[in-house]
Amino acid sequence: MSDQNSHDHDHVPSTFEDEPVANPGLPAHTWRPTDVDAKAEKRAERQVAAMFGLSMVCAVLFLVSYFVFDVGDQWDTVGGLGASNVALGVFLGGALLFIGIGVIQWARKLMGDHEMVEYRHPAKSSDEDREATLAALSAGLEESGIGRRPLVRNSLLGAVGILGLPAIVMLRDLGPLPGDKLEHTLWRKGMRIVRDVVGTPIKVSDLEIGDLVNAEPEILFATDAEGEPVLEGVEVQIAKSKCAVIVHRMEPDDIVSEQTLNWSVDGIVAYSKICTHVGCPISLNERTTHHLLCPCHQSTFDLTDSGKVIFGPAGHALPQLPMAVDDEGYLIAQSDFTEPVGPSYWERDPQ
């Protein structure tokens, strides 16, 4: 059989004289109706043109619906869906689809469909071309004298090398180094814990057993003497992403670890809301087990036991916020978190 595939150096099949069975070759070409019938050919031509025409209509309707349908406060709707999005999608899709269908129809019905055999040629250049190229290259090297003139060669290497320095120095503009920012949040001794969104402080007596509050530090909602917010814009976003805590009240007897007990108030515990795996916000708490689950990768933390990881890929226990009560009975922080919140990073002390 290997003989059948061997070709001579002109890549044309050799004659298979020793073949036991004669090569039958390709079957005779059968024609399509459009090849033999002028009417069918015309019809196919019209079909292709109609497809392209429909595509044009769709494109125009796309533009029309872009300007006609209202978006914003008063959405136009069609069958419970936003009319603008539906119309834009349908018409742009139609415009593309009809071009595609037209091209396919054209290729299937009208373009030639004779079977062809084409043999593959080697990618390699001919031996003469290869020799000529090598000769030209070595002649160039010889004439430039790069081997004979080390001063020119070395100074060129130096110039190209130094050119890298501006690029490296420019990296400085990516921003100051983070320093110890990752290890600290805005929580301070005595800062009140307030409800997220509404910003109201939390009284111990407000919470029943089983309550879960999504909370933030008071400073996020604080205003200065002129009534302007203390933190604004991106600062708020950064602070929110690091300071968010969940406050959960359980039976004091349910608490297992000594540290959790010391940092709790009447069975109320506060933990960072940021998962220590890759930093998803977590508040899927089971009241019955006090297990806190991360929806991203199912890391599960035990809120009764210093936030210990009991399942999943998280590498560190969930940081607990040391908590106390102020004179008016509101929950406050005893201090900042005693360890960095959020996912691990390599400068972090191994635990």
Next chain:
Amino acid sequence: MRLLNRSAGRLSRHRRGPLAGFVVLLLGLLMTGTLYAAFAPAQAQQGESDADQAAKGRELFLVGCAFCHGQNGEGVKTQNGNQIGPSLVGVGAAAVDFQVGTGRMPMAQPGAQAPRKKPVYTDEEIAQLAAYVASLGPGPSIPTSEDYSIEGLSASEREEAITRGGQIFLTNCTACHNFEGSGGAMPRGGYAPKIRGVEPKYIYEAMLTGPQAMDNFSNGNLSPEEKRDVIAYLGSLEEAPGYGGFGLGGLGPVSEGLFAWLVGLGSLVGFAVWIAAHTTRSQKKKVEA
């Protein structure tokens, strides 16, 4: 003038009649009674005292609930310390109305989840059970429509309530119940149920009492107005059109990706196969020019 005069005369005659005072008194009493009946707040127990209700509720409780929750609602523990049914002291009428009213209790079988099903008890029986359990210890009572309805607010107040409710919902509820309330999976085979299309009363009661493994959102945690706003936001989701097209259950990238890969790419592959498989051929030979 004569007509007017005559009627004026007759009126004044009646006024002076011996029965006039009595008739006025009767009319006044009748009107007061009618107005009171029309405007007085509806009584939860019509003609039945709380004690009667609770007594009837106890009868029902002993038959339907006591096996798991104990004969006095004190809860039953298994030998290894797990709960069969938790104590019902202090869970309040709201918890009963939610659990029994949505058919979650009595449970068909013990398991990770108490699914919503057709209620077993009638509304009257649920009220009796609620009265009995409420008598075991102080707890949240059944909310009324004023607690969870925004009907009484002006248009701008409603809009504000829905916006605030949305923020509270996205902060407190989406973790388990999904960003548009479609529900989600929880550990060990449980799930947070879908809360779209659930009656406002039951949503309010669920927040108030923390059914099964759900956390409480007591009035000290989310104020009654904040709970009302969350319900208003969920209601507004029902009315909002699907701006982006079909929601595919509102489950996010999983259902959307599945649809794109299976239906979208699948139909493209099918179309390509169909194109390659169909070509009509003619029996005729082309006459070469």
